[in-house]
Amino acid sequence: MEKKLDKFIAYDIGAISVNRAVVDKGGHITDVLEYTRHYGEPVKIILKDLKELIKRHNPVTFSAFAFTGSGGKNLANLLDFVFINEIEAITTAVKSIYPEVKTVIEIGGQDSKFIDIAAGDYAMNELCAAGTGSFLDQQASRFNLTIEEFCRLALRSAKPSTIAGRCSVFAKSDMIHLQQEAAKDENIALGLCYAMARSFKSGIVKGKKFEPPIIFCGGVSYNEAITKAFEDILKEKIIIPDYRHSIGAIGAALNLALKKFKKEANLIEVSEKLEQFLKNFKYKKETFKPLIIEKSIIPESSYQKNKLDIKGRNNKVDAYIGVDVGSISTNVVAIDRNKKLIQKVYLRTAGRPIEAVRKGIAIIGKEAGRYLNVKAIGTTGSGRYLIGDLVGADLVINEITAQATAAVDIDPAVDTIFEIGGQDSKYISLENGVVVDFEM
Known part of the structure; x- marks a missing residue:
């Protein structure tokens, strides 16, 4: 008759990690697996751990084997081992140790x-x-x-x-x-x-x-x-507590010991069953393609070269700078007195609005700065107040007014604006160039 260890083993399979504990018949913790993330493949983690346990234990037959955790029930059914509710497992461990x-x-x-x-x-x-x-x-x-x-x-x-x-x-x-x-x-x-x-x-x-x-x-x-x-x-x-990640596994193993479960588990046989399960499961590590925008180009950053006729230019052009600081992107533009675009810069805000604005203004400065006489600067977007203080803005304006002003300048007959950004969506209604209603 094969010898067995008077020890009890349990695995706690969670959404993110696999945890394992071994206790002896007196309820003493003898072996705990360090915190291990499974990245959606808990069976592979268990197999690897079982092989390590087999190397360290002789004999390899334990008194009983249990599972707990959100992912434990299916494996308990597959291997015909006991499944222990997480609440019961945690409570048992805490009552026993603390x-x-x-x-x-x-x-x-x-x-x-x-x-x-x-x-x-x-x-x-x-x-x-x-x-x-x-x-x-x-x-x-x-x-x-x-x-x-x-x-x-x-x-x-x-x-x-x-x-x-x-x-x-x-x-x-x-x-x-x-x-x-x-x-x-x-x-x-x-x-x-x-x-x-x-x-x-x-x-x-x-x-x-x-x-x-x-x-x-x-x-x-x-x-x-x-x-x-x-x-x-x-x-x-x-x-x-010590072994804070393994309280559930410890509690499940303690349940086996305290209730004197007697369903022996040979770790080699358990490993073989799990390996066969992986073969039969025909698991393919494939996922659907991430959702991407294929018909639109959204760059990390872009800028348009300045449109000034600089050939032989000695005098400077009066320019007005506009800065729109959004949750996802930051846009910086320069226009002349006739509202003609001189240059525009698009950058990802990346949670760093100050750095994005500095970079955007630096790009315009490098490309056309020596030809510009900046008369005023205005800010809009969700970061308008912060950046307004930073650059000493002459005008800090809300997005509704800014978008309506630009739309009417482009097409005086416009009566509806839809704007969808990284964090906000807006509907703006206009009559005779004046905002009469909006929703965000």
Whole structure:
């Protein structure tokens, strides 16, 4: 008869990561997989880990095997192993390792959970992933940062910006407007962390009490800025556990040990079944082509060479500069007294409106600056006030008025304008060249 280890193994398959724990019959944690992102291929991660376990353990037959997590049920059914609910798994782990804890905050890649251990109650987020790890990943990418760099950036702030946290679309809008106002990146980053903590308290917990001691686990608990936000908002010290990413896996394995499950699992046989599953699944790592605009050219930047007749020119031309600072693009133009275009520049704002405007004006200056006598400068767009102060604008004007003025100058008979930009959409109605109605 094959010998077996009196140990219990469990995998927690989440939306973003795979976590694994091994415990002995006494409930002691003997082996934990480090935090591992699966990038949509959890079975491959499990197979790789099983092969490492097989090298380290002899014999390779465990007392029992379990799965938990949002992606665990299908594999549990496939392999005929037990599936343990995430809430039960987390509660078991916390009760066993931190018996004094009364409240659990668990935030992973796609789910957020509140567990009131004392009352036996819990709450989870709905389908929307705003306020989870994937939400933070998405916002960090807007800064062109990894999540680790984003965390370090947020910790540099002492004054978090105010940002909506219940919806990633609203959060993005708030971030863009803050960037247009030259808010510091670290304040925006910390503001997102505070928004996430406030959203958890109001949208998930919904008035329930956070009974201390409070523990914070899940992959997001590695973000110290989120912990800082929770401690500030709840006015309580938060416990960060060892193996914070693996609490679910530990709890599932402990369930097996405490309930003395006796369904042996040979790791070699499990590996073979998973390899066969991958072969039969005929998985092709293919995705649909990203949505792209094929019939329009939207450059990262472009500019039109100046249209001045500079041959033999000694005198300067009176010029007027217009700057439109939007969420996605920044446009700088120069026209003469007769409203004739001298030069135009298109640049991506990229969250850095000041740098974009400086670059745009520098391009015009290099191309035609020595021939221009700049009489006035005007700004419009969502960043008009910031840039107006920066350049000492003679006129700061709203987009509705600016667009209507230009449209009427091009065609006095125009009565309707539709404008769709990176963050705003507008409908403008005119009568006899005057704006009579608009919607945004």
